[in-house]
Amino acid sequence: MAVSENDGRPARPLPHISDATLRDSAHMAGVEFGARDAAVISDLLVKSGVELVEVGMISGPSCKDSGLIEAVHQSVGPEHSMSLVVVRHRQQVEKALEEAVRLGVRSVMFSIPTSEAHALLKLGSPSAKYLTAVARAAIGMAKDRGLHVTFSGEDGARTPKERLVPYVEAGFAAGADRFRVAETVAYLSPWQMEEQIGHLTAIDGAQIEIHSHNMLGMAVANSLAAYRAGAEWISCTVAGIGERGGNAPLAELLTSLRVIHGDNRFDLSHLTELSRAALKGSGLGQAFQSGPTTEHAFAYELPGQLTHPDAYETLPPEVVGNSRKLHVRSRLTPALVNWALADDPGLDIDVDAFTEWLAPHQEEQGWPLLDRSAIRKLAVGFPSH
Secondary structure (H helix, E strand, C coil): CEECCCCCCCCEECCEEEEEHHHHHHHCCCCCCCHHHHHHHHHHHHHHCCCEEEEEEECCCCCCCHHHHHHHHHHHCHHHEEEEEECCCHHHHHHHHHHHHHCCCCEEEEEEECCHHHHHHHHCCCCHHHHHHHHHHHHHHHHHCCCEEEEEEECHHHCCHHHHHHHHHHHHHCCCCEEEEEECCCCCCHHHHHHHHHHHHCCCCCCEEEEEECCCCCHHHHHHHHHHCCCCEEEEEHHHCCCCCCECEHHHHHHHHHHHHCCCCCCHHHHHHHHHHHHHHHCCCCCCCCCCCCCCCCEECCHHHHHCHHHCCCCCHHHHCCCCEECECCCCCHHHHHHHHCCCCCCCCCHHHHHHHHHHHHHHHCCCCECHHHHHHHHHCCCCC
16 A cells, blocks of 8 residues: 655555564563463554564573463564664674574564764664674674564664764665664754655665654654655654653554545554553553653663663653662562662672572562662671672
């Protein structure tokens, strides 16, 4: 189905839709879906007409998200599934791809930071040359294994075109099938997004996807602007579930496509059931909203986001009267414990041993979440303190 523009632009196919609820939620503080949730959500997504369900993160052997990935494969088949593969260096990618193949994954997405700030933080170097070399190697290894490859520009919306365009060209030359622009930090207006995407869709043969975050409340608008500029895929999440201010919400996106572009491809009758299932499974409840004033907007469970918030936040939480928090269920690490205890020099403990002890103790106490105050309280009574 094609849509014609009212400004004289030629008709073109309507966008493909992918859903990242079962992947982006892994970055959302305190949210964890189980295998049963993944099966229900993926089934409803595909019944609604969503083509691709993004599920899980794979960084190496013994993938923590293997249960989610397998549940989605059993529910909708691996042909409707894509899993994120973390990229840090060649040896790590090699092991992660081996794990992906073991799990039966057919489509992978490489999350690779493109802005100087994120490349320095994640790869240890801001060099565009090094960034390109890492991406080309990862793409080549995946294509050698017969995988469909999307490579994602983490913080791509803030990456200057002079840096981003040559990188994307190199990725497609290496054999990638699709490039995703990640608006990791909500930053652009719709008209700026249209310009940024236009630089990429001008690349011969490029297939571009947009993955927008909603801290400024413009994720759907920016997604539609990206489509207007030639993007062929839009990534979203059920109810906007996702880290910080959330993502482009599926229901709003699909209804906007219907109203604005006359898009009748999707079965919208499943959307309310889908939202309720996702909000219940996530533990967020029916009160979840996206945007900068929510409990989840500045809540983290990844140490890099707590120690380098300027690399992830559109604006500081204090600007809107909010605050930065630690909310974690089972993804606790020594780095997070260090952050939680950083301002209390009286707590001199073995952090590694304390972290190992903490998770089962949390389960015994029946606490759904650990925050900074709970970690400090338990540290005081830790046996080796």
